[in-house]
Amino acid sequence: MDGFAHQIIAGIATGGIYASVALALVMIYQATHHVNFAQGEMATLSTFIAWSMVEAGIPYWLAFLGTVVVSFIIGVLVERLLMRPVQNAPVLTHVGVFIGLLLIVGNMTGWIFGYTTKVFPSPFASSGPLMGGLVSAHELGSTAVTLVVLILVFLFFRYTSLGLAMRAAAYNPRSARLVGIRVGWMLALGWGLAAAIGAVAGMMVAPVVFLDPTMMTGILLYAFAGALIGGIDNPLGAVIGGFAVGVLENLAGAYVVGTELKLTVALAIIIGVLVVRPSGLLGRVVTSRV
Amino acid sequence: MSASENVAIPATIPQAVPVRRGMPAWQVALVVLGGLVVAIAPAFVLESFPLFQLTMAVIMGLAVLGLNMVTGFNGQISLGHGAFFALGAYATAILMSHLDWSFWATLPVSAAVCGLVGYGIGFPALRLGGLYLALTTFSLAVAVPQILKHKSIEDWTGGVQGLFLVKPDAPAWMPGGLSADQWMYFVAIGVSGVCFLLCWNLIRGRIGRALMATRDHPTAAEAMGMDTATLKTRAFAVSAMVTGIAGSLSAVAVEFVAPDSFSLMVSITLFVGMVVGGVASILGSLFGGLFVLFVPNIAEAISKAAPGVIYGILLIAFLFILPDGFAGLLRRIAARLRGRG
Numbered sequence: 001m002d003g004f005a006h007q008i009i010a011g012i013a014t015g016g017i018y019a020s021v022a023l024a025l026v027m028i029y030q031a032t033h034h035v036n037f038a039q040g041e042m043a044t045l046s047t048f049i050a051w052s053m054v055e056a057g058i059p060y061w062l063a064f065l066g067t068v069v070v071s072f073i074i075g076v077l078v079e080r081l082l083m084r085p086v087q088n089a090p091v092l093t094h095v096g097v098f099i100g101l102l103l104i105v106g107n108m109t110g111w112i113f114g115y116t117t118k119v120f121p122s123p124f125a126s127s128g129p130l131m132g133g134l135v136s137a138h139e140l141g142s143t144a145v146t147l148v149v150l151i152l153v154f155l156f157f158r159y160t161s162l163g164l165a166m167r168a169a170a171y172n173p174r175s176a177r178l179v180g181i182r183v184g185w186m187l188a189l190g191w192g193l194a195a196a197i198g199a200v201a202g203m204m205v206a207p208v209v210f211l212d213p214t215m216m217t218g219i220l221l222y223a224f225a226g227a228l229i230g231g232i233d234n235p236l237g238a239v240i241g242g243f244a245v246g247v248l249e250n251l252a253g254a255y256v257v258g259t260e261l262k263l264t265v266a267l268a269i270i271i272g273v274l275v276v277r278p279s280g281l282l283g284r285v286v287t288s289r290v
Numbered sequence: 291m292s293a294s295e296n297v298a299i300p301a302t303i304p305q306a307v308p309v310r311r312g313m314p315a316w317q318v319a320l321v322v323l324g325g326l327v328v329a330i331a332p333a334f335v336l337e338s339f340p341l342f343q344l345t346m347a348v349i350m351g352l353a354v355l356g357l358n359m360v361t362g363f364n365g366q367i368s369l370g371h372g373a374f375f376a377l378g379a380y381a382t383a384i385l386m387s388h389l390d391w392s393f394w395a396t397l398p399v400s401a402a403v404c405g406l407v408g409y410g411i412g413f414p415a416l417r418l419g420g421l422y423l424a425l426t427t428f429s430l431a432v433a434v435p436q437i438l439k440h441k442s443i444e445d446w447t448g449g450v451q452g453l454f455l456v457k458p459d460a461p462a463w464m465p466g467g468l469s470a471d472q473w474m475y476f477v478a479i480g481v482s483g484v485c486f487l488l489c490w491n492l493i494r495g496r497i498g499r500a501l502m503a504t505r506d507h508p509t510a511a512e513a514m515g516m517d518t519a520t521l522k523t524r525a526f527a528v529s530a531m532v533t534g535i536a537g538s539l540s541a542v543a544v545e546f547v548a549p550d551s552f553s554l555m556v557s558i559t560l561f562v563g564m565v566v567g568g569v570a571s572i573l574g575s576l577f578g579g580l581f582v583l584f585v586p587n588i589a590e591a592i593s594k595a596a597p598g599v600i601y602g603i604l605l606i607a608f609l610f611i612l613p614d615g616f617a618g619l620l621r622r623i624a625a626r627l628r629g630r631g
Contacts, residue, residue, distance in 0.1 A: 035421050037369075037428060085610060091420040095367050096565050096609045099558055103602030111593060217554070221429050260440055263433040270429050274422055275414045 007250045013139030015246020016146040017208070020201035021216075021223030022230070022238040023150060024194045029232050031170050031190020032083070034094060035224070038101035039198050040216030042078075045105050046071040046199030047206045047215075048113045051120055060123045064203060068196045075195025079188040110213040120206035142204035149200055150239050153193075157235070166190060218263055222249060225269040231283020241280065245269060329479050338471045342543065343583060345471075345478045349539045351579025352482040354563040355489055355572065356533030361561075362570035363493060364525040365505030366415060370427030372556030373434045374530040376547075378404050378537025380438070383453040383547040384446050393458045393542050397481070400538040401531045408530020412523030431557035438549035452548025455541065478539050485532055490572045492528070501525055502570070533560070562605050568617025577616040 021039065028036045036042075046067050053063035082101060086093045124141030157163040168176040169186035177183050202216065209215050226245040230237025245266070252265045273280065332344055357371045381400035385391040411430075415423050439450055447453065460473035468476075492498055503511040504518045512518050541547050563582040568574025585604070586597035612619055 035425055037425075082606065089609075089613070091424075092361070092365070092367055092569065093609050093613065095369070095421070095424045096561070097606055099369070099561060100602040100606035100609070103558065103598045103605065105602075107596075107598030107602070111596070111599065115594075217432060221432055224425060224429065261436055263429075263436045267426075267429045267433045270426055271414055274418050274426060278417065278422070 003254075007254045008247055010139070011247030011250030012243055013136075013143055013246070014208075014250065015226075015243035016139075016143035017201055017205040017219060017242075018222040018226045018245050019239040019242025020146045020149060020197060020204065021219055022226040022242040023146075023153065023235055024197040024201060025223055025227045026230075026232060026235050026238040027153070027194040027197060028190055029227075030235070031166055031194075032079075032187050033170070034083075034098075035232070036101075036194065037095070037098040037220075038105055039194065039223075040220030041102050041106040041109065042071070042074065042195055043198035043202035044213060044216045045109045046074075046195070047120065047202035047211060048109055048213075050199070050203050051118060051206070051211055052113075054121055060121060064123070064200075067199050067203065071199035072192040072196040075192040076188045078195070079191035083187070083191070084184065106213060113213070115213060118211040120203070120211045122207035138207055142208075145200065145204055146239070146242075149197060150235065153197070153235055162189075218266075221263060221266040221270075222246070225266045225273070228270055228273045228280055231280030233284060234280070234282040237280055237282030240282070329483075330476075333468075333472045333475045338469070341471050341475055343587070345475045345543050346540065347580045347583035348475075348478045348482050348576075349536050349543060349579070350559070350563060350582050351567075351576040352485055352539070353533045353536035354560055354567060354578040354582070355486060355575035356529045356531070356536060357560045357564050358529075358567075358570065358572070358575050359489060359493075359532060360525050360529035362564060362568075363498065363505065364501045364522060364529075366522060366526065367420060367424040368427045368529070368557075369424050369561055370430035370434075370557050371529070371533050371560045372431050372552055372554065372558075373427075374404050374408060374533040375537035375540070375556055375560070376434050376438065376552035377407060377530075378534030379541035379547045379552070380447060380453075380537075381534070382538035382541045383455050386455045386542070387453045388446065393477075393538075397535065397538055401535050404534025404537075405527045405531035408534075409523055409527035411530070412526030415526060416519055416522055427557075428554075431554045434552050434554075435549040438552065447549075450549060452546060452551075454546055457542055457545055474543050478543065481535065481539060485535060486572060486576075489528075489532065493572060497521075558601075562601050564615075565605055566608050566615055568615030569613075571615065571617035574615050574617030581616075 021043065024039055024043070025035060028034055028039070049070055050063050050067040053066055054060060058066070078101065082097055083094075086097055122138040122141070124137040157167060165176070165181045166186045166189060168179075169181050169183040170190070173183045176186075201219075205219060206215065209219075222245050223242065226242035227238045228241065229244055230239070230241030232238075248269065249262060249265055253262055257265060332341060336344065353371065353375050356374065357368060360366050361368050378400045381403050382393065382396040385396040385399060386393060414426070418426055438447055441449070457470045457474050458477070459470055460468035464473070493501070500511065500516050500521055503514070504516060504521050508518055544551075559582045563578030564575070565578075566581045567576065567578025585600065589597040589600040608615060614621070
């Protein structure tokens with residue numbers, strides 16, 4: 001029984017990471033109705049930026065802040081330079097650009113920083129195991145960070161005029177433009193925010209899985225699954241979904257399929273959700289007029 | 291509508307048509323003969339390694355053709371065709387190394403298995419529009435090596451070590467004592483040639499038009515009485531079959547299969563090949579195959595990471611500048627030449 005409890009709590013801890021990447025995916029989806037395949041690679045690049053800042057002797061939280069800002073700028077630039085020109089192109093083109101981005105960012109990261117695995121520091125002092133040895137300080141800390149980010153995102157969308165403008169731009173671009181919202185910039189802002197959230201997720205996951213250019217591939221898959229469970233257009237759903245996937249993954253890994261098929265579990269969840277309930281648990285059911 | 295236009299301006303319509311259709315028989319024969327010479331000559335001109343590379347390029351072209359059938363012509367975006375490539379390769383490898391089948395006997399089995407699995411995957415795909423299908427197939431591609439490595443099928447797949455197999459030797463009735471590499475090249479172009487012809491036939495007929503109508507305007511297609519669900523699942527089956535056959539060919543050409551050679555990169559490579567060669571173009575698939583085989587080799591000379599970066603840059607550049615790929619470029623050049631001449 002103790003083992004079971006441990007699996008669940010460990011699942012919640014890893015789920016926190018999935019939740020934050022899922023949150024980043026939902027951000028982009030909300031702002032642009034895209035699912036960014038390169039999200040994982042962009043987050044990895046951000047984490048490497050943070051790593052080089054820490055290596056250069058900058059205090060952790062300053063590096064953290066710097067990375068979030070730099071990632072935000074990268075996200076905005078990507079939208080301006082790559083997504084904007086193909087705004088009205090078919091979905092295939094968008095997917096192509098995402099894949100191109102994935103290849104460029106992923107391989108550039110390897111090219112610049114090398115493929116050796118690096119140790120990334122955790123900001124949470126390891127004062128020994130907490131809660132009767134069930135969680136480590138880092139697991140607790142990263143879960144807290146995820147929740148803080150979620151609350152910030154919620155407050156931003158709910159109570160700021162900029163958040164309202166972003167929602168309007170995504171919901172009804174034409175009317176939004178008519179009332180004077182600069183829709184194009186709202187999209188860029190969405191990308192920037194998503195990149196920033198992805199960076200936070202990357203910095204939280206790196207101490208656990210160690211830093212290397214491919215660390216996010218599997219995590220991205222789980223984040224997709226989490227976002228889909230919760231509903232791709234609902235930030236709260238994405239976070240709940242992320243945690244749920246973390247727990248599911250751990251339980252399935254421990255009791256059902258073993259660790260070798262973990263990615264397959266994500267695949268099964270994705271297919272299952274999309275086939276049974278495409279809008280997710282909290283998502284809006286979309287009907288389209290033909 | 292076109293009938294009334296015909297009546298109104300009878301002089302303009304007949305002019306435009308004969309340019310393409312009216313090629314005399316001797317010209318067609320010349321083109322076919324020229325094509326055959328170009329296809330066969332490398333086997334006797336090239337050293338064995340470049341010939342192997344060309345063989346692989348043809349095979350990749352066939353795999354890209356498979357992807358094109360479902361993504362290019364039918365508009366269902368698949369980022370997971372590496373899975374079918376792997377399935378075909380493993381089907382052939384398992385039959386050849388465990389049951390001592392000959393390569394030729396494994397081809398129909400591999401095609402049937404891939405076709406069936408493709409058909410099966412086509413059903414959930416029906417419910418997933420555009421981006422979601424891309425996402426699901428993307429995760430399929432990521433999961434493939436893990437599935438192949440799994441313990442429960444290790445006895446058959448050879449686990450992480452993979453399986454070794456041997457290229458078929460040239461049959462005794464072939465004149466001139468062909469080497470195994472030369473024979474492999476002929477096998478590759480022969481099988482690919484048949485598949486290309488069949489796909490071309492499928493696309494230019496009623497089914498091809500239905501596939502494209504389903505892609506371009508599903509509602510209108512349905513209103514015209516097309517069974518879009520059947521079309522889509524069958525397109526997936528055909529596509530998986532073609533890519534699976536390419537996988538079978540690659541297994542014998544490389545003489546080795548292992549889980550890690552079927553990573554996400556294979557699926558991405560096929561996708562890049564399709565975009566660069568030309569989306570929804572039969573011949574473009576062949577360009578795509580040549581591209582994905584030779585460009586990374588050149589790029590690898592610069593750095594280990596360079597192929598990926600160059601792939602990415604070229605992919606985006608093509609999408610921006612030449613959305614219809616090499617094939618589209620050639621078509622445009624040809625149209626311009628014809629316009630001038």
